[in-house]
Amino acid sequence: MRPLIVALLLTLICFDDFKTTFAEDFAYNGEMGPEHWSEHFSMCSGKHQSPINIDLVNVISRTYQIMTFNNFGTKPVSGEMLNNGHTVVVHFEYPENRPTVSGGPLDGKFVFEQLHFHWGDNDTIGSEDRINNVSFPAELHMVFRNDKYSTFAEAAAESNGITVLAYFYKIGENDNESYNEFTELLEEIVTPDTKAKFQEPPTLFQLTEISITQYYTYTGSLTTPPCSEDVTWIDFKTPITISAKQMDRFRHLNTYDNTPMTHNFRPLQPLNDRTVFSSIELTWEEDGNDNDIIKGRSAKPFVDILYGGAVVTKTIDLSNMIVMLLLNLLATTISLN
Structure with a gap:
């Protein structure tokens, strides 16, 4: 029994030394x-x-x-x-x-x-x-x-x-x-x-x-x-x-x-x-007709990379953003033709 007790004490001492070393x-x-x-x-x-x-x-x-x-x-x-x-x-x-x-x-x-x-x-x-x-x-x-x-x-x-x-x-x-x-x-x-x-x-x-x-x-x-x-x-x-x-x-x-x-x-x-x-938050809102609308709100509210770094002064609705991008694309296509 005595050898077992000694072994256990040595184990505890070593463990305590390890804990201290790890912490320091x-x-x-x-x-x-x-x-x-x-x-x-x-x-x-x-x-x-x-x-x-x-x-x-x-x-x-x-x-x-x-x-x-x-x-x-x-x-x-x-x-x-x-x-x-x-x-x-x-x-x-x-x-x-x-x-x-x-x-x-x-x-x-x-x-x-x-x-x-x-x-x-x-x-x-x-x-x-x-x-x-x-x-x-x-x-x-x-x-x-x-x-x-x-x-x-x-x-x-x-x-x-x-x-x-x-x-x-x-x-x-x-x-x-x-x-x-x-x-x-x-x-x-x-x-x-x-x-x-x-x-x-x-x-x-x-x-x-x-x-x-x-x-x-x-x-x-x-x-x-x-x-x-x-x-x-x-x-x-x-x-x-x-x-x-x-x-x-x-x-x-x-x-x-x-x-x-x-x-x-x-x-x-x-x-x-x-x-x-920087996050642009997506949120779901109802438009009053039981339709869900996905909107974006940026954590960087004044500079939006989706507008090529243009300065904006308010949160931009993602749906409006997509429409504007499509209109720009259409205008570019017409001008090229």
Whole structure:
């Protein structure tokens, strides 16, 4: 019996060492900072890395099918947050089916895995992606895996295996009630490897409560090692509003070296040969005669690629757009004859 006990103790010690090593295998500064990630994780020097700056001048509008958000309003049966030394990671358990997202730029159905956050030491920096080189105080990442794969690790190793729904934050005067319990629980996980459980776990929709039809999308990577590529990014245009007090609670967390966790965002990566697209939302409306009309509303409302970059000042009905294109084609044909 004694040899068995000794073996079990050694196994536990080795496991704890592995857990610590895994949790501390990268940092946001020093010898394990982002400039050194590729020395240990070769994919971090890839050509399609995230985050990026989204330059609105070069964004191209594209029509996508309506995105479908299943079970985003389903209340979890339990929820737990963890300070993993790098960020706050939140896991939810559901009574039956987990939330899924499909449609839009996605090829397939993607299942919710976890969500986590990135932020800075003040309200002028913190988000990972930027819009016209402007940062937001924080950024929420909801991570999903393609349902073709049974585990996140398997999905991350495959093309089209992962998608990230990214939400920016802005500071408002009042507390966001959906974040009251969330930010209060942060005070219980100041030390790395500590956890806290929700009394009333929020739904995914409660954590966002913004327009989900206006977004930018591009192909990138995970923003932490191993920096796996072929990740579909969907950055929603409308920020989530929280108060300065709620935002500041994130900055009270500590990292493994017992310093404040106030800079956990990766530097910008080159866009290289990639294109960032802006969604043109397809919606169905009735015309009063029980007929469905498909309409388009662009997330980039003032520059529409379908008009060759011409400036427009209002949303364009796709049906009208098609008629105008046909009339232009007819006029060109007549002039040639």
